[in-house]
Amino acid sequence: MAQITPQQLALFEEQGFLPVGPVVSSEQAARLRLALEAQTAAWAKDIDTPLDEYLSVVSQWTNVWEHNAAFRAQLYHQRSASIAAELIGCERVRVFHDHVIVKPPHGGHTIPWHRDLANWPVREPRAVSCWLALDDVTVESGAMRFMPGGHKEPITRSIDFLNEAKVWGDREADAVTVPALAGSAIFHHCLSWHTSPPNATGAWRRAYITIYLDATCTFDPERAGWHPMSGRVKVPPGAVFNEDAFPTLGGREGSV
Numbered sequence: 001m002a003q004i005t006p007q008q009l010a011l012f013e014e015q016g017f018l019p020v021g022p023v024v025s026s027e028q029a030a031r032l033r034l035a036l037e038a039q040t041a042a043w044a045k046d047i048d049t050p051l052d053e054y055l056s057v058v059s060q061w062t063n064v065w066e067h068n069a070a071f072r073a074q075l076y077h078q079r080s081a082s083i084a085a086e087l088i089g090c091e092r093v094r095v096f097h098d099h100v101i102v103k104p105p106h107g108g109h110t111i112p113w114h115r116d117l118a119n120w121p122v123r124e125p126r127a128v129s130c131w132l133a134l135d136d137v138t139v140e141s142g143a144m145r146f147m148p149g150g151h152k153e154p155i156t157r158s159i160d161f162l163n164e165a166k167v168w169g170d171r172e173a174d175a176v177t178v179p180a181l182a183g184s185a186i187f188h189h190c191l192s193w194h195t196s197p198p199n200a201t202g203a204w205r206r207a208y209i210t211i212y213l214d215a216t217c218t219f220d221p222e223r224a225g226w227h228p229m230s231g232r233v234k235v236p237p238g239a240v241f242n243e244d245a246f247p248t249l250g251g252r253e254g255s256v
């Protein structure tokens with residue numbers, strides 16, 4: 001059974017992003033928040049650092065699924081993988097990596113306008129991210145912003161976050177801010193332009209992001225000079241990614 005309607009697919013193809021909600025229940029979002037709290041407390045303890053201090057410095061974790069059973073179960077969530085496969089238009093998806101991005105109360109930084117593919121050693125632009133809200137995320141707490149249609153523009157090199165900024169001019173007015181309730185998700189194309197502001201509220205803004213590739217995507221070290229996952233690639237350029245670090249998760253229901 002299809003997880004998204006033809007209208008949702010058409011909207012994704014037009015805009016390059018698609019809010020879908022709820023993808024998991026609010027209870028499951030609460031379970032993931034608790035799991036994250038326990039996991040970050042354990043990581044802070046491992047390095048003998050008070051939790052407050054640790055969380056004031058670290059706000060992003062990659063490959064959380066390898067450390068935590070609740071996130072591993074979420075990674076293998078059939079519905080998210082099916083939606084990703086339907087949006088990409090492939091039979092099976094492979095995980096590139098997951099990550100948690102947290103903007104603490106009255107904290108976090110602006111994540112500048114960027115497109116993901118330019119930073120990944122992946123050849124084909126056949127990938128989507130599932131940005132799952134763990135908290136209710138509002139305009140004020142750091143909701144994601146997208147430039148509709150930007151994914152249709154030619155592939156560009158990566159943006160140097162520290163020294164350059166994407167300037168939209170009059171087009172800035174077309175940018176769309178997408179609030180999300182806990183348990184809902186925003187899927188975005190790997191060539192979609194997106195940004196997010198700091199958190200101006202007293203609440204946490206936590207998101208769990210899974211990056212899904214078409215399982216046939218291939219390794220391209222030329223695309224991104226360095227990436228945290230590059231060291232885990234065991235195949236030559238042009239080959240599909242190795243299963244141990246980049247597992248295939250099935251895909252459209254019925255094709256698993």
Ligand SMILES: O=C(O)CCC(=O)C(=O)O
Pocket residue numbers: 101111116129131144194195196207209
């Ligand atoms: O969580 C955020 O604010 C940014 C996330 C992002 O850039 C992404 O998922 O590609």
